[in-house]
Amino acid sequence: MWELIKTRAVLIGLLFLLQGCGARFYLNRAIAKDPTILDSVVVKVDTVIITQKQVVRDTLVLKTIDTLKLIKEGVRIDIRRSYDTIRVDVECPSDTIRISKEVRVPQVIYREKEFNAKHLWLLIISIIIYTLLLLKYIK
Secondary structure, eight states: OHHHHHHHHHHHHHHHHHOOOOHHHHHHHHHHHOGGGGSEEEEEEEEEEEEOOEEEEEEEOOSSOEEEEEEETTEEEEEEEETTEEEEEEEEOOEEEEEEEEEEEEOOOOOOOOOOHHHHHHHHHHHHHHHHHHHHHHO
16 A cells, blocks of 8 residues: 555656646746747748740731831830731730738747756755655655
C-alpha cells in the first residue's frame, strides 16, 4: 500500500516539476514586456500584369491604290490598297499594368531568451521542499 502511495507521490511530484509553461504564457510575457509587438506592419505588395502584343491581319479585294495609317491609344492600324487587294495590319503593343496594394501584417520581433535566476531559485527551493515533504510522508 505504502509503495503504491510513494510511487504515485513521486510521479505526481515529477509531473509538477517537469511541467513546462505553454506558448501562451511566453507570448503574454512578451506582450507585457513590449506591447509594440502587437502593432501591425504595412507591407507593400506589387502585382505586374504584362499583356502580350497582338497582331491582326486581314485581306479585302478592291480595284484602286491607296494607303491609310491610323494610330490611336497605342494601337497602330495600317491599311494598304493595291489594285484589287487590301492589306490590313493592326498592332497592339504590349502593355504593363502595375497594381500596388498595402497589406497589414503583424510585426514579429525575435529576441534571444534571457536567463532569469529567479526561476532557478524557485525551482531549487521547490525541489528541496518537495524532498522534505516526501521524506516526512515516507517515514
